[in-house]
Amino acid sequence: MNVAPPVDPWLLEKLVCPLTRTPLRWDAERQALVSDAAGLAFPVRDGVPVLLAREAVPL
Numbered sequence: 001m002n003v004a005p006p007v008d009p010w011l012l013e014k015l016v017c018p019l020t021r022t023p024l025r026w027d028a029e030r031q032a033l034v035s036d037a038a039g040l041a042f043p044v045r046d047g048v049p050v051l052l053a054r055e056a057v058p059l
Helices: 009-014
Strands: 025-027 032-035 040-045
Touching: none
Parallel strands: none
Antiparallel strands: 025 032, 032 040
């Protein structure tokens, strides 16, 4: 399942995890931005990444 992220690719290259400051990757299966370093998935709502720790889901 290779679905394009709802986030602009240019923006996706610049986004980092708010906890670890490591790059995020798009996970099409979860429909979320994933921080492998933190073990968290951040939701994307209406094309807007929600990079709040309290909104993240553990992997």
